[in-house]
Structure formats: C-alpha cells, structure tokens
C-alpha cells in the first residue's frame with residue numbers, strides 16, 4: 070500500500086515581479102515523517118512553506134495538506150511557525166499561549182506547552198523582555214497549543230542556544246514519534262541531519278535533490294576529510310608526494326553560512342582546493358596560497374598514521390589533526406552553488422522524467 074502523503078506540493082511556481090521564488094517545486098511528506106528543507110538564502114524555502122500553508126497563492130501548481138487545499142484544512146489540525154512571527158510584546162509568555170489556546174475548541178494546557186518548550190521560569194515575563202531564544206521557544210509553543218497533526222516550522226531554532234535547541238529537537242522527535250507530520254526549514258545542517266527522515270535541498274525555487282540524510286551524503290557528500298592545522302605555507306605542501314592514493318589538498322572547508330559569500334576572506338574561489346594528483350601529489354592553485362588549516366580528502370582512518378608519519382618526516386609542523394566522514398554540510402556545499410537544474414534528482418530512485426514529480 071502506498072504511504073499516505075500528508076503534505077504535497079506539485080510543480081509550484083511563484084514569482085514576485087521579475088523575481089522567481091518558486092520554479093516548479095514538488096515534494097511529498099508522509100504521515101509522521103519529518104521533512105527538512107534546506108537551501109541558500111533566497112532559494113524559496115519560506116515561499117514554499119507559505120504556498121503549502123495557504124498564506125500565498127502560487128502562480129501555478131498545486132499544494133495540499135491532508136488531502137485538502139491548504140486553506141480548507143481544519144485549523145485545529147495545523148500548526149505553523151512563520152520565520153518572522155512576532156506576537157504582541159506586552160503579553161507574558163503564559164498569556165500569549167493562553168491567548169492562542171483560546172482560539173481552539175480543545176486546546177492543550179498552556180502550562181504543559183510552556184514546560185515542553187522550557188519557558189517555565191520566564192512564563193510571567195512580558196514577551197518583549199524575553200531573550201531572543203526564549204521568544205523563539207514561546208513562538209514554537211504557540212504552534213503546539215492545538216496539538217496539530219501537521220506542523221510547519223520555518224527556522225524553528227534560529228537564535229536559540231545549544232541546550233534550548235536540543236530541547237526543541239527532542240520535542241520535535243517526540244511529536245513525530247507520536248504521529249505528527251513535520252516540515253521544517255533550517256540552515257543548521259546538524260539539525261536537519263538529526264531530525265529529518267528526509268531532506269530536500271531547494272535551489273532557485275526547485276528541489277534539486279532529496280532523500281534520507283544518509284543517502285544524500287553517500288551520493289553527494291564526497292570523500293572523508295583529514296584536517297591538519299598548520300602554519301606551513303600551503304605552497305610548501307603542494308609539491309609533496311603524499312603517500313596515500315586519493316588526495317585533494319585544500320583549505321579548511323568553509324561553513325554553510327559562508328557558502329554564498331563571494332568575498333572569501335581567505336582568498337579562495339571555492340574552498341581553496343587544489344588539483345588532484347593521480348599518485349597523491351597535489352598542486353596548489355594560486356588562490357590556495359597562504360597558511361592555516363589544510364584538508365586532505367579521501368584518507369581512510371587506517372591511512373591517518375601514514376600521513377602523520379609523512380608530515381613529520383617532511384618536517385611539516387602541525388598544531389591539530391581531525392578526521393571526519395562527509396556530512397550533510399558537504400552535500401549542501403557541493404549542491405547549493407549549482408544553479409542550472411532542470412529536474413529533481415531522487416536519491417535511490419531511477420533518474421527518470423517522473424522523478425521530478427515528487428520528492
């Protein structure tokens with residue numbers, strides 16, 4: 070039996086004047102699934118959420134929730150946290166949740182919701198006097214008072230401290246385990262990797278890849294990374310014959326937050342990577358000159374000692390070493406900059422024209 074699609078977008082298009090926000094976005098989220106939407110600033114994530122929740126009309130395509138048009142869904146069944154949600158300042162956290170609870174026939178106890186989002190101690194503080202993170206927690210709470218079946222969270226943990234973020238993560242996990250369907254947008258790859266059963270990457274208004282985090286990493290994540298903190302000039306390393314097979318020498322990988330920043334302060338056009346040498350020899354590109362951390366890609370855990378011995382034999386001093394498997398951030402960085410797309414790529418499914426219909 071085919072799984073029930075609780076949230077579905079088919080070929081959504083939306084333009085604001087000359088600006089194309091959605092260019093044929095399609096996805097489908099099943100009951101109890103957490104779907105994480107990632108993508109660069111301006112990719113269309115918020116517009117997609119708005120089209121799916123009925124707060125903006127698409128120019129083309131269809132959106133549905135629980136089999137109905139977004140505006141026809143019973144409001145008790147839906148929870149929506151907009152990115153720019155800003156409730157009245159002069160109400161306390163408790164009053165705010167009581168206010169929202171009052172909009173529904175059979176709401177949860179606001180005190181329980183405050184406990185869920187970790188705002189018990191500040192429950193009687195005016196919203197305007199709460200910290201940014203506490204405010205965001207209250208906003209998340211306001212979407213939970215009606216115990217929704219489907220929850221849309223647009224950047225739910227932005228501004229929340231690490232401990233609070235984990236509180237919200239556990240909350241979302243518990244909700245999903247109890248059958249709530251969740252679609253969230255985030256710039257936090259750790260959040261997407263931890264929470265999402267499937268992740269969709271939106272670029273230029275369309276989904277360019279979707280799948281489980283593991284499948285996406287396997288398909289697009291690339292090689293492992295051995296990061297060596299060193300003050301040695303990169304040029305000095307470029308001519309070395311590394312004693313391992315696949316080597317791609319490069320500067321420390323930039324973070325997702327910097328990915329669309331063309332003013333790379335370290336001067337690299339991308340991540341400062343060098344040409345791959347067939348025998349492990351790498352040559353630095355002109356942009357890659359300088360010092361700092363270098364990244365050797367494609368080294369297996371068993372080869373780390375070989376690289377360390379080699380650096381010491383060559384007299385290359387280093388101050389730190391770390392090895393990591395590729396992760397969702399690598400997927401993001403490898404896909405987000407590509408702008409020419411004509412259809413969705415489905416990880417683990419045949420690459421057919423139909424693949425663009427659902428995500």
Ligand SMILES: Nc1ncnc2c1ncn2[C@@H]1O[C@H](COP(=O)(O)OP(=O)(O)OP(=O)(O)O)[C@@H](O)[C@H]1O
Nearest residue numbers: 085088089090108109110111112113114115116117
């Ligand atoms: N109401 C609007 N009027 C005009 N342009 C808009 C409007 N809403 C969105 N846009 C434009 O549509 C594009 C997509 O915006 P959207 O907010 O959906 O992106 P996003 O992926 O959510 O970005 P971010 O990660 O920065 O939140 C952007 O170029 C934005 O400027």
